[in-house]
Amino acid sequence: MSGLCGWLTLSGDGTPEHELVLAAMAEPLARYDRVPVQLRTGHGSAVAVAACAGASHVYQKEGLLVAIWGRPELDGSSLDVARRLAPLWLGKGVAACISLSGPFALAILDEFSGTALLAVDRTGQHPLSYASHAQGLFFASSHDAMLAHPAVRTALDPQALYNYLYFHMVPGPATAYLGQQRLLPGEYLHVQQGKLCKGKYWDMLFKEAAHAGGAAQERAFLRILRQAVERCLGGDAETTGAFLSGGTDSSSIAALMAQVTGQSARTYSIGFDAPGYDEMAYARLAARHTGSSHHERYVTAEDVLEAIPQLAAVFDQPFGNASAIPAFYCAQMAHQDGVTRLLGGDGGDELFGGNERYAHQALLSRYENLPAMLRQAVIEPLLFRQHNSRPWKLADKLRSYIEQASQPLPARMESYNLLQRYGYRTVLEDGFIETIDPGVAPACLNGAYWQRQDLKLSQINQLLALDMRFTLADNDLPKVRKACELAGVEAAFPFLDDEMVAFAASLAPADKLHGRQLRPFFKRALAGTLPNAILHKKKHGFGLPFGLWLHSHAGLRDFAFDNLSQLRRRGIVRPAFISDLQGRLLQEHPAYHGTMVWILMMLEQWLSLHPAAFAAGSAATATETSTVLDPTA
Numbered sequence: 192m193s194g195l196c197g198w199l200t201l202s203g204d205g206t207p208e209h210e211l212v213l214a215a216m217a218e219p220l221a222r223y224d225r226v227p228v229q230l231r232t233g234h235g236s237a238v239a240v241a242a243c244a245g246a247s248h249v250y251q252k253e254g255l256l257v258a259i260w261g262r263p264e265l266d267g268s269s270l271d272v273a274r275r276l277a278p279l280w281l282g283k284g285v286a287a288c289i290s291l292s293g294p295f296a297l298a299i300l301d302e303f304s305g306t307a308l309l310a311v312d313r314t315g316q317h318p319l320s321y322a323s324h325a326q327g328l329f330f331a332s333s334h335d336a337m338l339a340h341p342a343v344r345t346a347l348d349p350q351a352l353y354n355y356l357y358f359h360m361v362p363g364p365a366t367a368y369l370g371q372q373r374l375l376p377g378e379y380l381h382v383q384q385g386k387l388c389k390g391k392y393w394d395m396l397f398k399e400a401a402h403a404g405g406a407a408q409e410r411a412f413l414r415i416l417r418q419a420v421e422r423c424l425g426g427d428a429e430t431t432g433a434f435l436s437g438g439t440d441s442s443s444i445a446a447l448m449a450q451v452t453g454q455s456a457r458t459y460s461i462g463f464d465a466p467g468y469d470e471m472a473y474a475r476l477a478a479r480h481t482g483s484s485h486h487e488r489y490v491t492a493e494d495v496l497e498a499i500p501q502l503a504a505v506f507d508q509p510f511g512n513a514s515a516i517p518a519f520y521c522a523q524m525a526h527q528d529g530v531t532r533l534l535g536g537d538g539g540d541e542l543f544g545g546n547e548r549y550a551h552q553a554l555l556s557r558y559e560n561l562p563a564m565l566r567q568a569v570i571e572p573l574l575f576r577q578h579n580s581r582p583w584k585l586a587d588k589l590r591s592y593i594e595q596a597s598q599p600l601p602a603r604m605e606s607y608n609l610l611q612r613y614g615y616r617t618v619l620e621d622g623f624i625e626t627i628d629p630g631v632a633p634a635c636l637n638g639a640y641w642q643r644q645d646l647k648l649s650q651i652n653q654l655l656a657l658d659m660r661f662t663l664a665d666n667d668l669p670k671v672r673k674a675c676e677l678a679g680v681e682a683a684f685p686f687l688d689d690e691m692v693a694f695a696a697s698l699a700p701a702d703k704l705h706g707r708q709l710r711p712f713f714k715r716a717l718a719g720t721l722p723n724a725i726l727h728k729k730k731h732g733f734g735l736p737f738g739l740w741l742h743s744h745a746g747l748r749d750f751a752f753d754n755l756s757q758l759r760r761r762g763i764v765r766p767a768f769i770s771d772l773q774g775r776l777l778q779e780h781p782a783y784h785g786t787m788v789w790i791l792m793m794l795e796q797w798l799s800l801h802p803a804a805f806a807a808g809s810a811a812t813a814t815e816t817s818t819v820l821d822p823t824a
Contacts, residue, residue, distance in 0.1 A: 193246055193681070194220040194332030195260040195319075197238035198340065199300045199307045199382065212340060213237045219335035223505065224679035231256055235327075236300040243531070243681060245425060248273035254302040255281075260332060261295030261317050262425065262683075269293075280308065285381050288392040292689040293422070296332050307382040313393045314538065314687040315363075315376035315664030316672075322371045328382050334368060334507040335801075344370045349626040352509065352763065352794070356618070357610050357632040359511035359790055362665045367508035376664050395659065395692065397652045401699040409716040412694060419688030420447040423534050431683075432457035432530040434521055434671075435483070437473025439545070439717065439726055440536025444685055446481040446720050448534065458483040459525045459533070461490050461517035465736035473728060480722050486528060490520050492744035495737070499750070503796035505677045506669070510797070511790040513735040515670045522678035533675055537667050538686035541658040542695035543713040544703030547729070548604065549654055553704060555603065556650060558596035600650070601640040601657060602633060609787050613768070623763050636661070649700040738785020741777065751792045758795040 196216040209232055217228045220241035228241040229249045238258040240247040248259040250273035257273040257280070265272045272291075279287035280299050285308060291297070294316035299308040307328055311319050321330040322343050331337040338345050351367045363373040374380060377393035404412075424431050433448055435441045435458035448456035458478055462471035471487060478485035498516050525533050540546045558566070574590050595603050605611060610618060615629050640657050648656065668684070675682040685691070702712035714726045741748045752773055759766040769791070776784040 193226055193242040193260060193676075194317075194336065195238065195240045195258050195296055195298060196220065196331035196333070196336040197256075197258065197298055197300065198236065198327050198329045199302070199305070200235045200327030209237060213239050216331060216336045216339040217241050219333055219339065219507075220331075223676050231258070233300075233302050235302045235305075238298055238300060245269070246681070250274040250277055252277070256298075256300040256302075258298045258300075259291075259295050261293065261312065263291045263293040263295035263297075263312070264422075265290055265292075284308075285379055285390070285392060288379055294683075294687070298330060305384065308379060309374060309382075310379040310392065311374045311376065313377045313395075313689055314659065314668075314684075314692060315374075316668055316684060316687060318373060318669070320366055320371050320373045321380060323382070323387055324370070328387075334366060334371065337371065338368075344368065346370075349623065350628065350631055353615075353619075353623075353627040353629065354632050354635070355509040355511065355794065356790060357608065358635075358661070358665075360666050360669070361508050361510075362635050362661060376660065395656060395696050397648055397656075397700075398697045399647070399649055399652065399700065401697055401702075403699050404702050404712045404715075408698075408712070412712075412716045413720070415688070415691050415694050416443065416685065417447050417451060419685040419691050420444060420534065421451045422688060423532075423683040423685045424448070424451065425532075427532060428452040428454070430529060430531040431534065432459055432525045432528070432532070433483075433534040434458075434518070434536065435460045435474050435477055435485070436536075437470050437475075437477050437725065438536065438728070439713070439721060440539030440686065442477035442481065442536075442721050442725050443539075443717055444534050444536050445477060445483050447685075449481055449483065456481065456483040457525070457528065457530060458485050459521045459528075459530075460485065460487045461521050462487060463517075463734075463736050464489055464491070465739055468734055468736045473725060476722065477725055480725075486524055488520055488524050490517055490735075492740040492747045494520060495735070495740065496744075496747050496750055499793070499796060500800065501677055502674070503793055504800045505673050506797065507801075508797075509794050510669065510673070511793045512666055512670045513737055513786075513789050515674050516735055518671055518674035519677055522675045522680045522682075526678045526680050530680060532681040532683055534683050534685055535671050536686060537671060537684050538663060538692075539713070541655055541663050542686060542692065543698075543710040544651055544655065545710050545713070546658065546662075547709070549651055549704050550707040550709055552600065552604065552654065553650065553707060555592070555596040556600075558593060600653075601636045605633065605636070609790070613787075618764060618768050620762050620765055651700050651704045655703065736782075737789050738777070738781035738783070741785055741788065742781055751788055754792040754795040755788070757799065758791055761795075761798065763794075764791060 213230055213232060217239035221228050226241050226243050228239055229247055230239045231249055231251050233254060236256050238256050240249055240258050240260050242260055246262055250257040255277060257277050259273050263272055265275050276287060279290055288310045295312045296317040296319040297310040309319055309321055309330055311317055318332050319330060320337060326342050329337060329340055329343050337343050346369045347367055348369045351361045351365055355361050361367050363375050366373050377391050379390060379392050381388045433445050433456055435445055445456045445458050460471060460474035462469045495516055498519055502515050522533055574586055595606055639660055640653060672682050698712055703710055705711045755769050758764055759769055772784060772787060
C-alpha cells in the first residue's frame with residue numbers, strides 16, 4: 192500500500208536506467224491500492240516514496256535527499272516535515288530523530304559527504320530494512336521492493352525459516368533474507384565513510400517508583416487518548432472507521448471517535464459461526480453503547496479459502512498469524528463502505544497490562560518467592576516422589592504448576608510452543624537442521640527480555656517491554672497493516688501515539704497488574720466511558736476456528752493438505768511428521784494441532800507465491816536431506 196525505498200552509492204550519474212531501477216523498486220509499494228509515487232534521484236542516491244496524500248514527504252536540495260513515509264509531526268506540526276528536518280540533520284546529526292513524533296520511516300541521503308541516516312518510529316509502526324555491501328547502502332520498507340534492485344542478494348535465510356516455525360513470524364532485527372536486517376522500534380542506522388553504526392534514539396523509560404494513579408491521572412489519560420484519536424483522524428473523519436472486536440481497546444477508540452467528531456463512528460466487526468469463537472454479542476453491545484454506525488460480517492471457511500493466497504502474497508516474508516484473515520475481511524468491508532483509514536486498538540494490552548499471560552506469569556512467580564528449603568525439601572519431594580496410589584487431580588495440577596514455575600522467564604512463556612512440544616528433530620529434516628541453530632530462537636527472547644536488566648524493571652514492565660517488540664512490532668502491527676494494505680485501507684493506532692506511550696510508561700507497575708487483576712488503572716479510567724460487561728470481559732480477539740473447519744469443510748481441508756504435500760518436497764519438514772499431523776494429531780486435538788497445519792500451509796503458500804523462495808525440487812530429489820537454498824534453481 193505504502194512505503195519508501197532507495198539507495199546511496201559512492202558513484203552514479205542519474206541515468207535513465209537509474210530511474211528505471213528505482214521505479215521497479217517502488218512498484219511493489221504501490222501494488223495494491225495504486226497510491227502516488229514520488230521518485231527522486233541524484234548522482235549517487237535515489238529515493239522513492241509511495242503513499243496516499245499526507246503520508247509522503249520528500250525534500251531535495253544540493254545533493255541532500257530527505258524522504259519520510261508516514262504521518263509524522265515535527266515540533267507539533269505535520270506541515271513540510273521533510274524540508275524542516277533537513278537543517279536539523281545538518282546541525283544535529285542523528286539527534287534530529289528525536290524531534291520527530293508519530294508513525295514514520297525515514298531516509299536521509301547526503302551524496303557529497305557519503306552519509307546516510309535511516310530510522311523508524313518509536314513503536315515500529317512503519318518497517319524499514321537495509322542491506323549494505325561494496326556497492327552501497329540499499330533500503331526499503333518492503334523486502335519485495337528491496338529485491339527489485341539487481342545488486343541486492345535474494346537468498347533466503349534458513350535460520351529465519353526456523354524462527355518462523357518457532358514464533359509464527361520472523362522476529363527482528365533478522366529478516367527472511369541473508370544480508371538484510373530490519374530496524375527495531377526507535378532505532379536508527381547511521382552510515383558514514385562506509386561504516387554502519389546502529390543505535391537507539393529512543394527507548395521506553397518506565398517509572399518503577401511511581402505512585403498509583405488517581406483521578407487526575409485518569410483525566411489526563413482520557414485527554415491524551417482523545418487527542419491521539421483526533422490526530423489519527425487527521426481531518427478525515429468522514430472516511431475513517433474503526434475495528435470493533437467488543438474488547439476494551441477497540442470499544443474505547445469507537446467511543447472517543449464519537450466524542451471527537453460529534454457523530455457516530457463507523458465500526459466494523461467480524462464473527463464466526465463456531466462455538467467459543469464468536470464475540471459478536473460484545474461488539475454489538477459496544478456499538479449500541481457508543482452509538483456507532485455498525486457493520487458486521489460472519490467469516491466462513493469459504494472466505495478463508497479465498498483469502499489465503501492473497502494474504503500469503505501480500506506479506507513480504509513468512510507470516511503465520513491466522514487472525515490476519517478476519518482483519519482483512521474487516522478492512523475489506525470498510526473499504527467497500529468508502530472508508531480509507533481504519534483505527535485499531537492495538538497497543539492497549541502491551542501498554543496497560545491487558546494480556547492474560549501477565550497474570551499467569553505473576554502467579555507462577557509466587558512459587559519462586561517461597562523459601563528454597565520449603566520448595567526443595569518438602570513440596571517437591573512430596574509431589575514428585577514415585578508412588579502407586581490412585582491418581583490425584585489436584586496433585587497433577589500442582590506438579591504442572593511447579594514444572595512451569597521452575598523455569599526462568601522468558602523461557603517458561605514458551606511452555607506451549609508447538610515446535611518445542613513436538614521436538615524440532617521430530618518436525619524437521621536432518622539436512623535442514625544442519626543449516627540452522629535451534630538455540631537462536633529462544634535466545635532472541637532472552638536477549639530482548641534481559642537487555643534492560645540494569646534498570647531493575649518489575650516483572651510486569653519487563654513483560655510489557657518484551658511484548659512491545661515481539662507481540663506488537665513483529666506480529667500484531669504487520670498483521671493489521673498488511674491486512675489493511677490488501678484491502679486498500681490505511682491503518683492507524685491511537686494507543687501508539689507517542690504521548691500515550693510515554694504516559695503508560697509513567698504509571699506504577701501496580702496500575703498495570705495488581706495481584707492477578709489486569710490493567711486496573713485502564714479500567715478505572717474508562718469506567719464512565721464503557722459498560723462493565725466490556726471492561727471486565729475475558730480477552731478473546733479475532734481467533735480463527737481453522738482446526739474445526741479442517742474437519743467440517745472438505746475444500747479447506749483438501750487445500751491445506753495439498754499445500755502440505757508440496758512442502759514435503761522442499762527438504763524442510765519431515766514427510767513422516769506431516770503424515771502424523773494430518774492423521775493422528777488432528778484427530779486428537781483439532782484446534783491445537785490445526786495451528787501447526789496453518790503455519791506449514793502458510794509457509795508453503797508464501798514460498799510458492801514469492802519469486803525468491805526455496806526451489807520446489809523434483810520428485811527424484813524429494814527423499815534427499817539436502818536443502819535447496821538457491822531461489823533461482
